[in-house]
Amino acid sequence: MVKKSHMNVDRVTLADVADVAGVSIMSVSRVVNNKPGVGDETRKRILSLVKEMGYVPNSLARGLVTQETKAVGLIVPDNNNPFFAQIARGVEDEAYEQGYSIFLMNSVENTTREEHALDTLFENNIDGLISCSSRLSSKKLEEHLKHFLSVVMFNRECKAKLPNVTQINVDDEWGATVAVNYLVDQGRCTIAHISGPANSISAKRRLKGFEEALKKGGCHQNLKSNIIYDAKPTYEGGRRAMLNLLEVGHNIDAVYAFNDLVAVGVLQICKEHGIKVPDDIAIIGVDGAFIGTVVNPKLTTLKIDLAEVGRLIMQTLLRNMNKQNVTRSIMLHPELVVRGSA
Amino acid sequence: MVKKSHMNVDRVTLADVADVAGVSIMSVSRVVNNKPGVGDETRKRILSLVKEMGYVPNSLARGLVTQETKAVGLIVPDNNNPFFAQIARGVEDEAYEQGYSIFLMNSVENTTREEHALDTLFENNIDGLISCSSRLSSKKLEEHLKHFLSVVMFNRECKAKLPNVTQINVDDEWGATVAVNYLVDQGRCTIAHISGPANSISAKRRLKGFEEALKKGGCHQNLKSNIIYDAKPTYEGGRRAMLNLLEVGHNIDAVYAFNDLVAVGVLQICKEHGIKVPDDIAIIGVDGAFIGTVVNPKLTTLKIDLAEVGRLIMQTLLRNMNKQNVTRSIMLHPELVVRGSA
DNA sequence: TTGTATGCGTTATCAA
């Protein structure tokens, strides 16, 4: 086949080096892969030739025969969302250290695109898959996941425990109880909750934890009207939800928000309405997002070190790939970071 | 070769489908690639078999012969930095629409890691490369870039205009003059500047534009002591720089900050010191970052739609790859978004 | 220690 005319420099292949060195392809291959079976003299000569000629292995050819690409796929809803950006960074850092590359795909909360991403990653023979906050139905999801050798699913539960997938989740329910208990201990008992998107599992878990902790805390006066359902998990969403609460809510003395972005929206509305935080209303968010450290008062929040989570995800995937010490499910526990807002 | 024992399902190949269909591999290949030369009957039969058997093309094998991987490499300093996260998102969106996948790599302001990323991407036979804010020396950089068929370099200037690379830059110098002129028009003439990392080209360009605009604006009283050099481009960096200015600066009535994060730091220090913004001191940032919309007053800033920039980068790369309408250099112009702080 | 033969899954080329 004719080389592409616009190709800058033809790639140097093992054969090229072998020719110049006057040895067989295999000797060069062995040297490149640091394998025994080559005389010291030959090895030296080949090694210097490899550098001189600028030989670089061809991953496609290598992958075709070894069935390993040293690449893993990472699907996130939105790499621009700081939550996933931090995770992605952690994943990539760990991958780099272990000699792996990352295919990044955004699913954009769109099942078509998520399925396309899965297909593309499969085509590309990735060694492992990381799927974050999948929005696919359990059926579809399982159907896809079983194609892959090794999978880590983050922030998504799936009943069927496939042998090749590890689930990693944040114990949002537990976190919610920690937040509520903290508020109750302060004597606050009319706590509002701004819940996230209806189809979000995190939202469901936080809502559940919230409701149960309230019951256990003896806050029987808490009302449905103090819960905002299906709020957008954004700054604007927080503002709108808080305005809503100010209208329909009853004697609220604290807000447990879906996440920090929402909480900051709540905080701003409070400020604009002359409501003192935390004196009149305490606010607790979730995530430990950077933005919570730049507002006044600083946000009290349920934090998780997401870069560390990213590393853990990648480490887990690698263990899974190597069939070492495989865990099926991991639960992560957030930490209540008390700053100014509660 | 023996299939890996832990492989879930052996991949279906063209040969498998061909066997079942009772045709040659080539017929299946032609159908899969939508190419002519197959009878309607046969095509139908093969097509249904392809679906039924779950055939998925193997990108490795395909890439090996076509010399095309439909993958591009994206190197950013830190995908967790919102600036690059937005760009990455734009790049990935456009890539998705055009049928390309993204290898994401963080260079972490570390030349070793950046070079490693370049090597890895080359090994993986990417069709095109996007290098953002490279920290490599011109020599090293050119050495690497010439290996690739097609490159877009963002936020980095390189004197040697290689034929296969397009440079895309933000006209920071121009932006700085816009900011300064805006302040001068308000009658502010003792403008401080918090400059970014000494090795950052953006920082240099902004500083240059700032100094020249001041001269042209007739603000001769401006002093070196009103410039903070080499500040960290972070919230903390902004706080520290502003504290510094409060000590050594002279009669400052405005601050032009390296970026929005820095500007928010400045704003917070002002608040903590009872300095009124924008009455006592006006603040202008750069980036149009989200955080600037969540502070009070909202930040006036030089904004660029980074998701759009990401799309533009990818589009440019594709044009470059196709040798269509190739541009060597593109300059982007930020827009002054006037909000509350100036 | 070194080399040869084979195959990974696909597409290009040419022949039927």
Next chain:
DNA sequence: TTGATAACGCATACAA
């Protein structure tokens, strides 16, 4: 309209 064959670049298995 079809199919046989070679080649892409490499590593595995085995022979010398």
